[in-house]
Structures are given as C-alpha cells and as structure tokens.
Amino acid sequence: MNTAKDLLTIRNLTTSFRIKDEYHAAVEEVSLSLRKNEVLAIVGESGCGKSTLATTIVGLHNEINTKVTGEILYNNQNLTQLSEEQFNRLRGNDIGFIFQDPLSALNPLMRIGEQIAEGLLYHTKLTKQQREERVLELLNQVGISNPNRVARQFPHQLSGGMRQRVMIAIALSGKPSIIIADEPTTALDVTIQAQILDLLKSLQSETEAGIILITHDLGVVAEVADRVAVMYAGQVIEEAPVQELFRNAKHPYTRSLLNSIPQTHDENDKLEVIHGMVPSLMNLPREGCRFSARIPWINESLHEKKPQLHEIAPGHFVRCTCWKHFHFEGEEGGGTV
Amino acid sequence: MEQQNKEAVKFESSPPTGIQVVLREFKKDKLAMFSFIGITLLIIALLIAAMILNQEEVLKIKLLERYTEPGVNGYILGADEAGRDMFGQLIIGAKNSILIAISITVIAGIAGIALGIIMGYYGGFIDNLFMRIIDFFMTLPTLMIIIVVVTIIPKYGVIELILIITIFQWMGTARLVRSKALSEGRRDYVSASKTMGTSDFSIMFKGILPNLSSILIVDLTLSFAGNVGIETGLSFLGFGLPPSTPSLGTLVNYARNPLVLSEKWWVWLPASLLILILMLGINYVGQALRRAADAKQRLG
Numbered sequence: 299m300n301t302a303k304d305l306l307t308i309r310n311l312t313t314s315f316r317i318k319d320e321y322h323a324a325v326e327e328v329s330l331s332l333r334k335n336e337v338l339a340i341v342g343e344s345g346c347g348k349s350t351l352a353t354t355i356v357g358l359h360n361e362i363n364t365k366v367t368g369e370i371l372y373n374n375q376n377l378t379q380l381s382e383e384q385f386n387r388l389r390g391n392d393i394g395f396i397f398q399d400p401l402s403a404l405n406p407l408m409r410i411g412e413q414i415a416e417g418l419l420y421h422t423k424l425t426k427q428q429r430e431e432r433v434l435e436l437l438n439q440v441g442i443s444n445p446n447r448v449a450r451q452f453p454h455q456l457s458g459g460m461r462q463r464v465m466i467a468i469a470l471s472g473k474p475s476i477i478i479a480d481e482p483t484t485a486l487d488v489t490i491q492a493q494i495l496d497l498l499k500s501l502q503s504e505t506e507a508g509i510i511l512i513t514h515d516l517g518v519v520a521e522v523a524d525r526v527a528v529m530y531a532g533q534v535i536e537e538a539p540v541q542e543l544f545r546n547a548k549h550p551y552t553r554s555l556l557n558s559i560p561q562t563h564d565e566n567d568k569l570e571v572i573h574g575m576v577p578s579l580m581n582l583p584r585e586g587c588r589f590s591a592r593i594p595w596i597n598e599s600l601h602e603k604k605p606q607l608h609e610i611a612p613g614h615f616v617r618c619t620c621w622k623h624f625h626f627e628g629e630e631g632g633g634t635v
Numbered sequence: 636m637e638q639q640n641k642e643a644v645k646f647e648s649s650p651p652t653g654i655q656v657v658l659r660e661f662k663k664d665k666l667a668m669f670s671f672i673g674i675t676l677l678i679i680a681l682l683i684a685a686m687i688l689n690q691e692e693v694l695k696i697k698l699l700e701r702y703t704e705p706g707v708n709g710y711i712l713g714a715d716e717a718g719r720d721m722f723g724q725l726i727i728g729a730k731n732s733i734l735i736a737i738s739i740t741v742i743a744g745i746a747g748i749a750l751g752i753i754m755g756y757y758g759g760f761i762d763n764l765f766m767r768i769i770d771f772f773m774t775l776p777t778l779m780i781i782i783v784v785v786t787i788i789p790k791y792g793v794i795e796l797i798l799i800i801t802i803f804q805w806m807g808t809a810r811l812v813r814s815k816a817l818s819e820g821r822r823d824y825v826s827a828s829k830t831m832g833t834s835d836f837s838i839m840f841k842g843i844l845p846n847l848s849s850i851l852i853v854d855l856t857l858s859f860a861g862n863v864g865i866e867t868g869l870s871f872l873g874f875g876l877p878p879s880t881p882s883l884g885t886l887v888n889y890a891r892n893p894l895v896l897s898e899k900w901w902v903w904l905p906a907s908l909l910i911l912i913l914m915l916g917i918n919y920v921g922q923a924l925r926r927a928a929d930a931k932q933r934l935g
Contacts (some may be wrong), residue, residue: 356830362759382835390831403823407845417831468831 305508306332306355306476311368311378313347313354315579321365322579324350326532328368332476332508337499339511339523339540341555345576347532348512349398352480354378355510356395357385372476390417394469394507396479400461404453410437410464411449417471436467441497459490466497470505477502478510483518495522516559520544525613528552531576531588534607538614548616550596550624551589557626573627587618595627596620653849660927663934667923670916677912678733685730693723694881705901713901715889725905728881732870733913735797735882736862742801744855747808752839752847754809755816762813769806777803778869785874796875800865804858811854812847819843849928856924860917867910883910 308330314321325347332338340348353359355370357377370377397403405413414436415429437445440463453461462482469477483491499522502509511523519526526543528536536549547553558570574592587601605618661668700718703710712721754762784799785791820843828838869875870884878885886906890896895903926932
C-alpha cells in the first residue's frame, strides 16, 4: 500500500480523547497514504472522526486531553513525535490547513493582509515589502479581483466566498506540499462551492500539492477526488479510487451513503436514509463490525469477529466480510454477491 | 462621478467600527459624554496646575494664617490649621491620588492581563494552579493586611503604597481575562494560527489580546475609579500616604477634628466633592463603555 512516491503516510494512527479519566478512540488504527498531485477525499457522516484525523495530522490536539499513537510520516519525520517548536517550522510551510468556517477561522481584528503575511513572517526571510507583494500575488492567485483593497479590509467586510478564498490564500502562503481542507465548502452556498472547488483543483495542478479533502458531500467527492477513504466510527471501512468507489462500492455503509443521495428525476421518490445514527464516542462498540447495529436485518454471523481491511481489487480495500451478503432492507437477500 | 464613487466606497464597509460604536453610545448618553469631557479636562488641568505650583511654598507652615477663610488674603479656598493653602493642597493631593490610581491600574492591569491570558490559553494544570492562588488572595482581608504591612514597613512612601495595593488588585482582571481567553482561545482562528506555525506567545498577545480589548477598556476604567477610592480611603484612615504628602484622602482626614467638621467646612469639603465628582464621572464613562462593548445593552 505504501510506495516510495507517498507524500504523507499514516500508519495505525489512533487518536483518543479523555472523557472522565478514560481514553476513547475517535480515530482508530487508521492507515492512509497521500501521493503527490492527488486529492484524497475522506467521507463519512458527522462524528465519524474525519475532522479529528485532520486536526491530528497538523497536531492541533493538546496533550492533556488527547493521546495519539501510531505514525504520521512526512519527509522521514514522524509528526506525532515532533515537539511544538519543530512542528511550528513545518505547519504553514509544508502543510496548509483550510478550515470549515472561514469567518471563525479568521482573526476578526486582523487585516486580511496581515493574516496572510503571518505565515510568511515566520517561515521566510522576506522583507516587509516583499511580504506585501507576495500577499497581493496570493490574493490574485485565489481569484480576488481587487487585492489591494481586500488586503486592508477586516474579515467581517468580506463575503463568505471571499473569506474562504482568503483562507485558501493563507494555506497556500508557504507553498505547501500538503493541503488539508476540512469541509472547505460546507459553509458556502452551492454556486460558491463550485467556484471554490474549481479553485482548489486548478491550484493543485499548478502546485502539484497533495490535498486531503474532508467532506460529507459525495457530489464534491465525485467532482474533485482521485481516491476516496470512507470512514465510519473512527475506522476506514472502504478505500478505493473514485471511479471504482462510485461504480463498485462494496461496504454496506458506503452503499447506504450512495443510496441516500437525493434523486431528483422522480418527485415521488422517497429520500433514502440510514437507520439510527453514529454511536457516540463512549458507546462505540469496539468489537465486531461497527456498522452492524444500523443494518439489523443482516445476520450477525455474517460479520467478521475482528473486521480487517481486505484488498478485493487493486487499490480497493473493504473492511469486514458482511458486504458479500449485504442487501438493503426490503430487498431480497441474494445469498452472496 | 468621482463623488459617487467615493460615496459607494463609504457605504461598502457598513458594520460600524469599535470607535464608531463607542461614539454613538456617548452621543446617546449625554451624562457619560459630559462626564468624559469633564473628567478629561479636570485631570489634565490638575496635572498641569500641579506642575506649575511650588509644592514647598504650598506646604509651608504659617501659623498666623491659621484657618483663613476662603477668599481672604489671596487664599482661594482658605487655609488649614497650619496655615497651608487649601487650594494648592487640593491640586497636589488630587494629582497624587490620580497618579497613584493610574499606576496601580496599569501595574495590576498588566499583571492581570498577562496571567489571565496565559491561564485561559493553556488551561489545565497552569490554569488550576493560578486559579487557586487567586482564590487564596481573594479570601484575604485586604484592608487589614495593607494596614499591617504599612505599620511594619520602616521606610514607607508612594512607591511602597502602590506596590502593596497592587498585590491585592490584580486578581479581578486576571479572572475576567482568563474566562474570556478561555472561550476565545478555543476559537477556530487560534487553531488556524497554529496551523500557520505561529508561536504560542504571538497567538496569545497578538491574536487573542486585541479581541479582549473591549472588556479590558471597561474593566480598567472601572478599576481606575475603584483604585482612587482605595487610595483615598486608606489615606483617610491614616494608613495611606504619609501626612507630609497630601492626597485627597489626607485632606478629608482633617474632618476627623470636630471643630473642623462643624465650622471650617473649606478644609474638607472641596476634597470630598472632588472625590465624588471623580468617582461618579469615571463610573459613568465606564458604564457607557460597558454598554458599547455589549451589543445587547447598547442605547445607540
């Protein structure tokens, strides 16, 4: 699974939060890799551990309440072992991060220009004037039409789309080789979403960066991703190239997700839903197939005792064996698929 | 055409800035506006007058001029039992009181802000440790301890007084800043700053601190009024400034003499009125600022 071309390799990463003196894993034994010039999408419902995974990669969790085990390898460095100071040299320079809500992720009392220049100040030896020039260049790059004025404005004076563009400019300021985008389009309306996604794509082809795109919007995934990892309850339950996933999804959870995309061609069509909800961190079943509780019509014996990822096609991994017997409720169980 | 463009630019940035909000609040609240102008002019006038005045001349004892009534012999506000000019003493005393209160506010403010931000930002053990220390200081009977310390210290002057009061004044600011920094420090823009590789120090003092400025201005204004009160109160009790250095408190202290209290009103009344005006004015200003800082309470 890991080749020499990998930009970022995550091995057996577990992030646990302390709740009442007990550690509960929000991300459990996740192994993923990101290659150069690739968009890796991570999908799943709310509470599946997507954002926790992202924030773990950039080391945003404090050591008091969280425990991180496993490896995140970048340039032969294990990010989980870095000190705060070593990490600060890397963050903003090699790894850029785009937040979900651009309004709360921008300091309300700092001018846009200053916020973009912040990273340059810490990571480059540019003079003040060179930094200002670079800020205007970055704003231009992310498609802001009058960078001179915007650089002097405050976040509240910009529209949502412009703020997200500014966030992207900030993430790009250090010319990162990895960009992590945590639901970058969730807070935006649909037309702006498309613009932002186009922007991300075009920037990626320019910079050849690897992008980890976290989202719960499968439309976004189909649009921009190269590879997809589906997460459920802290685990990766299916990983495949994007075409393969949409054509040939195997895991019951992935199939249920795809099945619940609203269909617009028939107005009498009922919206399909997945029963139940993601179990909370403390009530998470740690043994057996974690999705089994939400597909009760599938016989318990069809799940693996300790579900592992199986490679069923080149680059296509599925956890548990229950997919072989899965059928939607109301359909006839067709033996093996 | 040019004109139109300018207008358009003006309207584009519609949400009012902090200063505009404060100005609007003061326009609505005439009392606060009046207080602000009055207090500013008064303090500036007092400080300038105190610089011009010859302090030795004012404090020279002239027994012949004892209890001169106001307006007689060039004594604008009369003289006290030692024949010292009350007007001059009032100005020097007010200057001393105000400067002491400003020093206490600044020193305690800096200590409280720095500690509060560190506690709120890091949380955990550091937060717990300092909160317990603050709780400890809060439970101490401030006045008693200040009085004891003042009596024990052999050489005792303005600087010692400032330091002693400061020791008991930083906790309120620290607690306030801590609670605000605690919520502010968990906001996304702090995480975003971290992903840029910004150091903790820069995040705390360049990122979070400006976002606390509204409550800080209010807190410091109101604690300034409080500090004027504490200093004058201590001096009144005889534990503040030594008698050789006049302050508003020592002037009011003369009223402990029944004769002065009942018949020589000019010795203590001006100082008392000045304290009243200062405290009321600063509090009105502080309250207007507080309303401006909280959108729910705003008048304008």
